[in-house]
Amino acid sequence: MSVLAVSNLAKRYHRGGKPFAAVDDVSFEIGPAETLALAGPSGSGKSTIARLVLRLIEPDAGRIDFEGADFLALSGAALRARRARLQMVFQDPLAAFNPRATVARVLDDPLRIHGLASRAERPRHIAALLERVGLDPALAARAIHEISGGQRQRVAIARAIATRPSLIVLDEAVSALDVSVRAQILELLLDLQRQERIAYLFISHDLGVIRAVAHRVVILDAGRIAESGDARAVIVNPQSAIGKALVAATPRLTRNRP
Amino acid sequence: MTALLWIRDLSVRYRHDGVEVPALKGISLDVKAGERLAIIGESGSGKSTLALAVAGLLARGAVIAGTIEWSARQLQESHSVTPERQPSAVDGNQTPLLGRDIGFVFQDPSSSLDPVMPVGRQIAEVVRTHLKLSWRDSCTKAKTLLERIRLPHPDSAFHTYPHQLSGGQKQRVAIAAAIAAGPKLLIADEATSALDTIVQAEIVALIRRLVAEDGMTLLFISHDIALAAALADRIVVLRHGELIELGETDQILNAPRHAYTRALLDAHLGLDAEPLLDRRGASA
Structure with a gap:
């Protein structure tokens, strides 16, 4: 059974008087001890999805099931109790x-x-x-x-x-760290996941980091899922236009390895 | 290649709560005219302090020792239009002017642009101030610059305000303003760090093109060794205010002499690195 199941999630905002879809019909699941990464350019909806999952904002449509319960229907003491199982690192x-x-x-x-x-x-x-x-x-x-x-x-x-918690939302949690510190924090997160079977919703703009730690990846573009799948398979051979653009834009270290 | 500037035994200390904290310790290096030189390091390495020192932008409280000498010949080559400058007998010791001889691009374009002035006017003001052109000619040059940085709708772009632009577009405008007076040296201090991957690649491509077209020297400050390697001819590695290693990009990547450079290279999580998940043998 999945720890988190998001179905047909939608959130609209208004920009300059005109409505625009920040999140548009997004569905995904995360299993126990699994890392699902959300990738995409600025404005693709990554952080809005994080905030919806954490119920910091309410969706316009869709369903969020957390540990088998309808998370959006919870309130009061029941919500507070369940929230202890869902944590975040920014x-x-x-x-x-x-x-x-x-x-x-x-x-x-x-x-x-x-x-x-x-x-x-x-x-x-x-x-x-x-x-x-x-x-x-x-x-x-x-x-x-x-x-x-x-x-x-x-x-x-x-x-x-x-x-x-059974799930931690990590929103660009290692993006501001020096590379040497970043590697140690990622190792720590992997250790905790193995030992405590914590699932991660791992939000990052960095495909290199995602490839290093995530099992699966969802690539977002303008609030919609452009493609999803096994993290390494998607990054090696992206199918969507935005996936291809993200991979092409990622800086590469071309070292002549022996 | 001749040098544009010589940095000799440069040390900088900041005063913090009455205590002097060293930011740079005895840095010596030459910046060659026309090269793309990357300065890389982690937080506290002194890379931004070095950029600010070269631009003459260090805070008043900073205690500076050592010298930064500029090639008078190189500076005058780029500014033959300024008649008040006489060639000096000795090459060196010329004081450059920020904005005219040095263009500086910061990480956050919002803080370097005036929020209540149309972007075309901001660029035109740089042109008028440093090139002593008429307002009409300055505006014409600003329009050309807006075309060169490839903003969408270059005709209406002149009258656009910064808040109407995306982060990447604002950084393009900041770059246009930085190069408006035709500086010899362009300094980009983490100029792409706040942008997403795709926009970052576009801005790096823009900087590469403009530097080539105008024959500028580039000082590219970054925490990202892969990004620096994609752009630079040579790389300087700083750590805790000290120069660890300086070499051609190819040598730094493939034959680093210092263990710290190797550690930085190994910590880079590229698209070809071995995933951490595999290294630990963990899988869901």
Whole structure:
């Protein structure tokens, strides 16, 4: 059974008085421990889909089933309980967190809000979460603005896994990181996926990153699905015009390997 | 190839909360006239500081040591129209003017364009300021530039405001303004980093064409080694403010001398790299 099933999703906005479809009849599924990537140029609807799945905005049409339940029909306590299983990591954790909050505070929030640990137990939980994402538990006392970008993204991941989610939406989560840090964060995400069977909705403009970590890819163009399939098969041999354009535009390192 | 400028033992420190933080440490390199030179590095490597230092745009608080000397001969070649400049006896020590001798393209075109002025006028003002042309001639030159950067509808483009343009189109206008006075050196500082892959490729192609057509020297600052390699004749690798390696693009890619350059190359996730999923033997 799929963790997430999106059917015929649609969202329209108005631009200069005229309606335009940001997301138009989009359907896809993600299975347990699977990474589905959304790729496409700016304005293709990637982030709108992320926000619809997270219910930060409401669709005009379509259906979202999460863990077998009609996610759009949930409200109140039932929605809050289900939301714990669906987490998110964005491009810039500095924008997502209060920069003056300590790392401990950022990780304490989800544990407290979702009643996952008593006040006495929470420091131990926080230390365990930090170790789980490869950080020194001593970092808990530091402020968010004092730690490096890579450490901050690890804290964002620790916060996301605190509530034991079945799905994490990663919206350009590694795009702002240096390449050396990026590789480590991707390795961490793969480790967590293997061990906790977390599914990822992985949004990226970078086909190289998608090819490295995603099982399947959906390529979007102007709010519609242009093509989808096995990530490597699509990237090796794209069929749609936008897929071909994205592959052609990706910079290549032409090294004469021995 | 003759040099356009010589950087010798350049160090830059920023004052931050009363403490001096080094941004560049003893950088020496020559920028050859007419070459496309990429400066690559990760955050904190000093690549943007180097670009700003060359353009004379460092903040007042910056503590600068070392020298950047410009070839007077090269600068005058591009500005034979400016009669007030006399050829100096010695080649070197000429002060370049930002906008006339150096064009600078920043990452975010919105911050370098005036939001309440039509883009054609913005380009024409650069032309009038630096080339001392009449307003009518400046506007004619601006229109030619708008055609050269290939905005859609070049006739109406002159009267367009920045907010009516896409991110890629704004960057094209910023590039037109940067090259309007016919600078000898074009500096592009992460000029394509905020754009999506397809638009990035278009802007790189535009920069390549304009640099070739006008015989400009290009300083291309990027965190992306693959993008830099696609454009540059030579690549400088910076790390923590130090020059790690400088070489021909082919040598940097195929025979890097420094372990850090190799690490940067290996960390690049290209379309031919081995997927991480396979390296870990994990699959759903």
